């Protein structure tokens with residue numbers, strides 16, 4: 641269906657996404673990996689793997705050992721940038737999708753003895769940080785001594801600070817100043833930013849732990 645939206649209106653002879661799906665399914669090269677291919681719904685191509693091919697591969701793994709099975713790849717090292725949730729916001733299903741695809745690829749490469757740099761790009765210095773920092777100062781005057789537990793649910797905190805930002809021009813002004821001070825490297829603002837990142841990171845880490853996914857954060 642992604643293909644259809646790209647080709648639509650460009651003189652393609654395909655009438656709809658389903659027709660493209662049919663053409664793909666029909667023209668897949670015959671090979672021992674694929675048992676059958678069909679089109680479902682508006683144009684999803686479903687491919688059924690051959691049971692006997694899978695059985696043969698598993699037998700090969702069991703008899704000859706999993707190491708003998710890994711393909712030899714012409715690269716020694718790969719960088720995989722995946723997951724990348726946004727700091728101070730909730731990790732959503734889009735991030736989960738990227739996390740699972742990224743981790744799967746990483747495991748496949750590692751299985752083939754390729755060194756994988758698992759990178760998680762989570763840095764964010766945008767406007768929302770000014771808002772969050774000012775809200776932190778306002779709500780928790782003793783924020784420096786607080787553990788991440790005290791601030792509670794970051795999502796609730798984010799929503800409340802956004803409401804304050806939208807409703808109060810004076811607060812909005814302070815929040816915008818805070819971004820400038822944060823980007824200018826002012827100590828107090830940097831420390832508050834770090835605190836918010838820390839809380840966020842703890843929340844993400846719980847998900848990574850549940851999924852057994854390893855990642856290295858890069859800003």
Ligand SMILES: NC(=[NH2+])NCCC[C@H](N)C(=O)O
Pocket residue numbers: 721722724725726761
């Ligand atoms: N280098 C990257 N992975 N960039 C993509 C960042 C994705 C962004 N955090 C989002 O949630 O939409």
